[in-house]
Amino acid sequence: METSTNKHTFKTINPTSGKTLSSYNYMTDKTIESVVEKAQKAYLNWRSVSFDERGSIIKAIGRELQNQKSELAALMTDEMGKLLTQSHQEIDLCTGICDYAATEAAKVLKNEERKLSNGNRGLITYSPIGIIYGIQPWNYPAYQVIRFAITNLMAGNSILLKHASNVTGSAQLLASIFETAGLPDGLFNVLIIDHDQSDTLIEHKLVRGVTLTGSAIAGKKVGVKAGNALKKTVLELGSNDAYLVLEDADLELAIEKCVKGRIYNNGETCIAAKRFIVAAPIYDAFKEGFVKAMSNLKLGDPKKEDTELGPMARQDLRDKLHDQVIKSVEKGARILCGGQLPDGNGYYYPATVLDNVKPGQPAYEEELFGPVASLIKAKDDEDAMRIANDSRFGLGGGIFSKNTVHAIALAEKYFDTGMVFINTFGLAEPTMPFGGVKDSGYGREHGGFGMKEFVNIKSILVGE
Incomplete structure (x- = not known):
C-alpha cells in the first residue's frame, strides 16, 4: 500500500x-x-x-x-x-x-x-x-x-x-x-x-x-x-465480464479456462472472467469442479515457482474486495470456498467462489477486482445472454460451447461487449482491437x- x-x-x-x-x-x-x-x-x-x-x-x-x-x-x-x-x-x-x-x-x-x-x-x-x-x-x-x-x-x-x-x-x-x-x-x-x-x-x-x-x-x-x-x-x-457455459460445453475445458480467467494476475485484471453464467442442466457439475479447482490453488510468495495465486496489490484493495464479499453474503450470496482474510504478513486473499448471486449484490452489480468468482444459474442460452448483458459494463466476455458456429453468432449479434473469447480465456492480442462499451x-x-x-x-x- x-x-x-x-x-x-x-x-x-x-x-x-x-x-x-x-x-x-x-x-x-x-x-x-x-x-x-x-x-x-x-x-x-x-x-x-x-x-x-x-x-x-x-x-x-x-x-x-x-x-x-x-x-x-x-x-x-x-x-x-x-x-x-x-x-x-x-x-x-x-x-x-x-x-x-x-x-x-x-x-x-x-x-x-x-x-x-x-x-x-x-x-x-x-x-x-x-x-x-x-x-x-x-x-x-x-x-x-x-x-x-x-x-x-x-x-x-x-x-x-x-x-x-x-x-x-x-x-x-x-x-x-x-x-x-x-x-x-x-x-x-x-x-x-x-x-x-x-x-x-x-x-x-x-x-x-x-x-x-x-x-x-x-x-x-x-x-x-x-x-x-x-x-x-x-x-x-x-468491467464485470461474464463467461457463459452453455449446456453443450466441454466441461473440463470450461472449468480449466474459467479458473485461469478468474485468478490470472491475482484476479486484478479489467478483462478477467468474473461472472460465470452456467446453463441449469450442467450447473451443479460445473460448480463442483470449479469450486474444487479454486479451493486447491496454492496461495503464497509470487516469486516461488509452485505459487498459483499471489497477494493483492494493496491493503485497501483487499479490504474493499472483502467488504464486497461480506455485503454480497448479507444480501443472500453463499460462500462455497474462500472468503476469509488470512493471518500473517502481506495482502493475501484466497480464491473465493460465491453462488446464489443475484441482482442487488456487489457480486452481481460491481467489479470484484481480485480472486472472487460469482456463479449464476441460467435457464437456457437466451437467459444466459440476458444475464450477461444485464450489466453497466461491457469490456469482455466469453462463451463455452462445442457448437462454435452458434457461439460466434451469439458473440456477434447479442454480446454487448468490446471483446468476446470463445472456448478460451485471453487478455490482449496486439493484432486485435482492445476496448469496451457502456461504463x-x-x-x-x-x-x-x-x-x-x-x-x-x-x-x-x-x-x-
Missing part, C-alpha cells in the same frame, strides 16, 4: 511482505512545466522522422525489454505482487506490441487517395497531433504503459506518463529502457505527480490528448475534465485501431 510521509512524498510497499520498497518525492509545478516544454520540442522533431526510423527505435525498445527482463519482472512483482512467471509473460507481450507497431504503422497510417464528387482528387492523411498524456494503473506495470506509448510514438506523438504511484519504480525503469534503446530525449517522460497536478496537466495548452486506464469513477472524472478542455480521450475502464469506456487500442485515436485525420482536396 502507498503511504504518505507528508504531502510531498510517498512510499511504495511490497504487498508480499508489507515492507517499504522505496520513497519518492512529487515533482514541483515548475519541473512539470519544464518536462512539458521538452516533450513539445521533442514532438516537433519526431513528427518529421520516417516510419522506418521510428520503427527501428521501437523495435530496439522491444529488444531492450528482453535484455532487462529479469530486473523489470522482479521489480513488477515486488511492487504489485503478480506471479513472477506472469511478469515475464507481460514483458514478452510488450515486445510483441513493439514489433507489431513498428511493422504495421506505415500501412495503418499511410495516405489514402479518393476521387471527389466533382472529379477532383482528394487525399486523406494521418498526422500526429503532439503530446499525449497517459494516466495508467498498477495492475500491468509495463503493459499498460507500452500499450499506449508505443502506438502513439509510432504515430509521431510524444508521451507524458503518470503511472500509479505504487509502481513508480517500474515506470522509472521503463524510462531508462526507452533511453537505452535510443529513443530521443523528451519523447517519453515519467511524471511523479499527485491528482491535483494531474488535473491541471489535462488542461495544459500543449497536451493534445488524454488516455486513461482505470475505474469507471476515474474515467468519468477524467472525461469531464478533458471534455471541458476540448481534449480527445480514450478511456479503458473496469467500460470508449476508444480502442491494439490492432492498428489505437494508432488512429490520437492523429489528425486530415482532408486535402486538390483542384484542377
